[in-house]
Amino acid sequence: MKNRIYEMYERLFERFSYQYWWPAQTKDEIVIGAILTQNTAWHNVEKAISNLKNSNLCSLSKIHTSNIEDIKDCIKPAGFFNQKARYLKNTADFFIKNGSFSKLNSYDAQTLRKMLLSIKGVGKETADSILLYAFDKAIFVVDAYTKRLVKRHNLIDTLSYDAIQNLFMQNLIKDAKLFGEYHALIVKNAKEFCKSKPLCEHCPLLGV
DNA sequence: CACCAGGAATGTA
DNA sequence: TACATTCATGGT
Numbered sequence: 103m104k105n106r107i108y109e110m111y112e113r114l115f116e117r118f119s120y121q122y123w124w125p126a127q128t129k130d131e132i133v134i135g136a137i138l139t140q141n142t143a144w145h146n147v148e149k150a151i152s153n154l155k156n157s158n159l160c161s162l163s164k165i166h167t168s169n170i171e172d173i174k175d176c177i178k179p180a181g182f183f184n185q186k187a188r189y190l191k192n193t194a195d196f197f198i199k200n201g202s203f204s205k206l207n208s209y210d211a212q213t214l215r216k217m218l219l220s221i222k223g224v225g226k227e228t229a230d231s232i233l234l235y236a237f238d239k240a241i242f243v244v245d246a247y248t249k250r251l252v253k254r255h256n257l258i259d260t261l262s263y264d265a266i267q268n269l270f271m272q273n274l275i276k277d278a279k280l281f282g283e284y285h286a287l288i289v290k291n292a293k294e295f296c297k298s299k300p301l302c303e304h305c306p307l308l309g310v
Numbered sequence: 311c312a313c314c315a316g317g318a319a320t321g322t323a
Numbered sequence: 324t325a326c327a328t329t330c331a332t333g334g335t
Binding site for chain 1: 334
Binding site: 135136137139140141142143144145146147182185189222223224225226227228231243245246247248285286288289292293 | 314315316317318319
């Protein structure tokens with residue numbers, strides 16, 4: 103398999119090696135972090151998660167049963183705390199209602215994706231992050247960095263989520279580990295290089 | 311000081 | 324379908 107999409111992965115991996123995403127200790131924490139990081143810098147999410155842990159609220163069951171005002175107090179550093187507290191509640195309710203990860207994991211990826219998307223507060227990127235990193239489903243996550251990447255490299259003539267996701271999934275082996283590291287590498291590279299200017303001289307994707 | 315960060319829901323045309 | 328607005332804190 104030799105194509106531009108996979109070649110970019112090789113370049114990124116050569117430069118940055120393993121990222122070991124998702125950075126979390128439990129599956130619950132992955133889901134919680136996926137919601138808290140919506141349009142929010144990760145280091146602020148870490149503060150929010152740290153607060154949740156200190157209050158013993160960093161699990162879906164705890165979020166399900168606890169007072170929403172207590173959740174708000176913990177997650178304020180992550181911003182949008184009013185709606186994110188509701189989103190966390192909605193998501194926790196979903197998992198309590200529909201069962202554990204191992205039970206939900208018996209659904210195929212697309213069925214589970216639709217279920218997750220029915221939660222108010224879970225859009226495509228959040229759903230796919232949960233599918234990939236908490237359920238180990240081979241679903242490629244598309245974020246703002248990914249869109250910027252395909253735009254700068256003229257990889258496709260649209261910026262629609264589905265089209266970009268298909269571009270990656272159709273040009274890669276369907277492997278959750280690969281997808282997970284690739285997405286992490288795109289984020290890593292975006293933070294490291296080329297924040298405003300495309301393709302600076304140190305970017306590992308030059309010439310791909 | 312302005313601008314952005316690992317988005318999603320809602321409203322408008 | 325395709326944009327525009329709103330949500331909010333904290334770093335640069």
